[in-house]
Amino acid sequence: MDLPFIEPFKTKMVEPVYRSTRLEREKWISEASYNLFNLRSDRVTIDLLTDSGTGAMSDSQWAALMQGDESYAGASSYYNLKNAIKEITGFNYFLPTHQGRAAENVLFSVLVKEGDLVPGNSHFDTTKGHIEFRKAEAVDCTIDIAYDFKAQHPFKGNVDLNKLENVLKKNPREKISCIIVTITNNTAGGQPVSMANLKGIRQLADRYGIRVILDSARFAENAWFIKTREEGYANKSIREIALEMFSYADGMTMSSKKDAIVNMGGFIGFREEDLFKKASMFNIIFEGFLTYGGMAGRDMNALARGLYEGTDFEYLSSRIRQVGLLGATMKECGIPVLEPFGGHAIFIDALDFLHAVPQEEFPAQTLAVELYIEGGIRGTEIGALMADRDPVTRENRFTGRDLVRLAVPRRVYSDNHMDYVAAVAKNVFERRESIKRGLRIREEAPILRHFTVELERL
């Protein structure tokens, strides 16, 4: 008999899962203005709001934490991290930042100016926020098939090279800040980008003299998909694949809270010394001195370990398998989920699930609220609320994509927890016809409004 798959880790420390009643949850979500970001975490049973900074560190990472060097300048922890980054990404220069968006802030302070264009695959919300904050424009060049929720394509996160070339052709070179490729493409559903696509982007970028930056939060999951789906990579290790991916880029931003399995941290990787030097000034202003930049020494130490653990094939297989298990169970219940399943999350198509709720009433947010009320699950809306208003017309951006994302924290929940989540979703699915009205905005911020928006029920 073939032995079943097992997780390559076991549990040393546990924390409670909080239970509550439907009545309590109805009261709490109303007090939270129907915004799940406003909920206290001890009022959530299974927290799938994000996989960012919510992973469980290993005993080895905790040990590394104890050995952190808190020297202001030249800490050994900095060098540990520098060596790990060099080994895993190949980049010679790096700047530590307190998280991914801080890396964007520092790098874009050098690269992005008013009126610029920043083409790429669907930009992450903070990336887009930092671009639009500088009065530049993020141009989405993702392949069209990414928007067909059921279409099977192994690399749905890919950049459409024709769309990209059109942007590069039609605009003067000075107007293009850089090309940003997000691996994996979170906004498109945690979908990977193929190595062939990264190569193609590099060739175009060289032809037009533009830099390529990888938004690398989930680079290890992307490498896993390349290994398991792309011809010629089955026998390569995750680290070999990651090195090749980064070889097609001029730099990277990293939210270490994702694939590096730490609770806080980020960095920028650079190939050119000149760009590194320019960015260094902004790092000192915004983050901290060059050898800690927003991170404690102990956190840099744990991050260095996390980069190795996060690029272990067995670990990645256990994680992506668990996400797939949640997706498959929900699909069996008839729930409309985005396919193929992403690396870090399952996405529910709320326009299909709650087809009676008009898009102006935010069906995905409505569904996220229903999942909470039904079973204390906290997911997040990736739809019209998150899309913000158009910076010029100030109209809501209804793109035909209104999703609820259930993001699975790393090494935290069991398969039983996933079965519970699927059962909760099934219960809501069975009463979906009774949900006819959604939510209305009471108050919102001009940018990244989904974090703080206040809503009321219609």
Ligand SMILES: *Cc1c(COP(=O)(O)O)cnc(C)c1O
């Ligand atoms: C999380 C994330 C960011 C932002 O990183 P933070 O650590 O949350 O600031 C940027 N890009 C991608 C693709 C991400 O997933």
